[in-house]
Amino acid sequence: xxxxxxxxxxxxxxxxxxxxxxxxxxxxxxxxxxxxxxxxxxxxxxxxxxxxxxxxxxxxxxxxxxxxxxxxxxxxxxxxxxxxxxxxxxxxxxxxxxxxxxxxxxxxxxxxxxxxxxxxxxxxxxxxxxxxxxxxxxxxxxxxxxxxxxxxxxxxxxxxxxxxxxxxxxxxxxxxxxxxxxxxxxxxxxxxxxxxxxxxxxxxxxxxxxxxxxxxxxxxxxxxxxxxxxxxxxxxxxxxxxxxxxxxxxxxxxxxxxxxxxxxxxxxxxxxxxxxxxxxxxxxxxxxxxxxxxxxxxxxxxxxxxxxxxxxxxxxxxxxxxxxxxxxxxxxxxxxxxxxxxxxxxxxxxxxxxxxxxxxxxxxxxxxxxxxxxxxxxxxxxxxxx
Numbered sequence: 316x317x318x319x320x321x322x323x324x325x326x327x328x329x330x331x332x333x334x335x336x337x338x339x340x341x342x343x344x345x346x347x348x349x350x351x352x353x354x355x356x357x358x359x360x361x362x363x364x365x366x367x368x369x370x371x372x373x374x375x376x377x378x379x380x381x382x383x384x385x386x387x388x389x390x391x392x393x394x395x396x397x398x399x400x401x402x403x404x405x406x407x408x409x410x411x412x413x414x415x416x417x418x419x420x421x422x423x424x425x426x427x428x429x430x431x432x433x434x435x436x437x438x439x440x441x442x443x444x445x446x447x448x449x450x451x452x453x454x455x456x457x458x459x460x461x462x463x464x465x466x467x468x469x470x471x472x473x474x475x476x477x478x479x480x481x482x483x484x485x486x487x488x489x490x491x492x493x494x495x496x497x498x499x500x501x502x503x504x505x506x507x508x509x510x511x512x513x514x515x516x517x518x519x520x521x522x523x524x525x526x527x528x529x530x531x532x533x534x535x536x537x538x539x540x541x542x543x544x545x546x547x548x549x550x551x552x553x554x555x556x557x558x559x560x561x562x563x564x565x566x567x568x569x570x571x572x573x574x575x576x577x578x579x580x581x582x583x584x585x586x587x588x589x590x591x592x593x594x595x596x597x598x599x600x601x602x603x604x605x606x607x608x609x610x611x612x613x614x615x616x617x618x619x620x621x622x623x624x625x626x627x628x629x630x631x632x633x634x635x636x637x638x639x640x641x642x643x644x645x646x647x648x649x650x651x652x653x654x655x656x657x658x659x660x661x662x663x664x665x666x667x668x669x670x671x672x673x674x675x676x677x678x679x680x681x682x683x684x685x686x687x688x689x690x691x692x693x694x695x696x697x698x699x700x701x
Contacts, residue, residue: 322611322612322615322678323665323669325615326615326618326662326665327390327665329618329622329662330380330397330659330662330665332622332628332632333634333658333659334373334377334397334400334659336349336632336633337350338373338400338401338404341370341400341403341407342399342404344407344414345415346366346369346370346407346408346415347414347415350365350633350652350653351633352651352652352653353635353646354636354651355643355647357648358649358651361651363418363422363424364418364428364651364653365653365654366408366415366417366418366653367408367418367425367428367429367432367653368424368431368651368653368654368656369652369653370405370428371430371431371432371435372428372431372587372653372654372655372656372659372660373656373659374401374431374432374439374443375431375432375434375659376590376656376657376661376662377397377662377665378436378442378443378666379439379597379663380394380662381397381442381443382438382439382440382442382443383665383666385668386669398443401442402442402443402447405432405443405447405455406447406448409451409455409457409458410451411454419458419459419461419462420461420462420464423465423468424649425461425462426467426475426479427472427475428653429458429459429475430462430475430476430478430479431657432455432459433459433478433479434478434531434535436482437478437482437485438535438666440485456488459483460490462475463476463492468516469516470515471527471528471529473502474499474528474529474536475528476499477496477498477500477532478532478536479495480493480495480496481536482539484496484543485539493540493543493544496536496547497544497546497547500533500536500547500550503529507557509697509698509700510560510564510697511557511559511561511564511698512525512557512561513529513557520580521578521579522579522580522581523578523581523584523587523588524579524581525561526565526587526588526590526591527584527588527590527657527660530591530594531591531594531660533554533558534558534594534598537554558594558595559595559601560602560697560698562591562600562601563602563604563605565589566592566602566609566681567682567683569589569614569682569683570683572616572620573616573617574617575617577638581650581654581657582645583636583637583638583642583645584657584658585621585637585638585655585661586617586622586658587657587658587659587660587661588661589617589661590657590660590661592614593661593662593664596610596614596664596667596673597663597664605682607673607676608672608673608679609679609681609682610673611664611674611678612681613681614661617661618661618662620639621638624637624640625640626641627640634656634658635652636650636655
């Protein structure tokens with residue numbers, strides 16, 4: 316891929332490359348028939364989870380773009396086509412009579428990916444939820460409710476239950492469970508470690524789960540439910556301030572060459588590691604010292620490095636397990652082909668129109684480029700708990 320096309324046009328090629336194999340197969344009711352499932356040899360059950368995984372994770376990342384009004388030309392044609400394929404994929408996946416029926420009820424993993432599907436609906440209600448038939452809506456709600464039969468882990472997993480319940484609340488489900496929401500919100504507030512970072516459970520983990528799950532889902536859940544209880548509303552300023560600080564940290568993690576530290580679990584989610592920074596750009600909540608143009612330039616560099624690494628896609632266009640290319644050893648026992656599509660969460664700023672400063676401003680050096688280039692800079696400061 317040359318550098319002659321715009322950054323937005325390049326990101327759209329990534330969207331299409333990720334989405335088309337998944338959604339074309341899903342819309343035809345042939346996802347199970349066509350999707351490869353790469354996993355560790357000892358992980359013999361991943362075929363039970365891969366299909367809800369791939370759909371929920373892909374859609375949670377491209378949902379803001381699918382929801383975007385006012386596009387024209389080739390981009391609107393692509394958006395409209397993929398939105399239609401996505402709705403048909405969902406309809407097939409939640410239909411108990413479909414060969415692609417999603418597993419919502421066996422074992423624990425569906426709690427995770429039902430939450431990503433719910434996150435997709437929260438991010439694109441007018442495109443992914445409202446046009447569904449009443450039958451498909453009812454089947455979807457039945458699937459989401461089916462995840463309640465198992466207890467999530469005492470970790471970031473609490474937010475998966477909260478995300479599902481927050482979505483149920485937004486669609487007027489009378490049985491949505493405020494307790495699952497309250498438990499997740501209060502526990503994560505207790506797990507706040509400082510300087511924009513949360514523990515993942517009782518211990519701090521130096522990985523990217525603050526971005527894969529914790530910061531984005533806290534924001535999504537609170538946005539949906541903050542008006543229900545005053546105790547939830549008062550959490551909002553601190554959660555947003557922590558997310559802003561974490562976005563500043565994430566931007567500084569991107570090296571001058573467009574790489575970032577290969578630290579912690581789930582590195583096979585690739586540039587999904589920057590969902591929190593991407594969400595801050597989408598919501599116009601970037602730190603004051605970080606410009607949209609530098610974030611776009613930095614994220615584009617990362618996306619290029621990981622998307623274009625040889626072996627990232629197989630011969631049929633499906634993602635392979637790896638961080639930079641095909642590196643099957645980097646995939647944990649819970650990783651399979653479906654898991655990998657959380658990389659799409661790094662594409663959230665496509666939900667901004669082309670006229671937004673994120674896309675319209677010229678690219679500019681990001682922090683590590685300036686620092687290693689000898690540019691004079693302001694000093695850094697931690698976020699202190701007030």
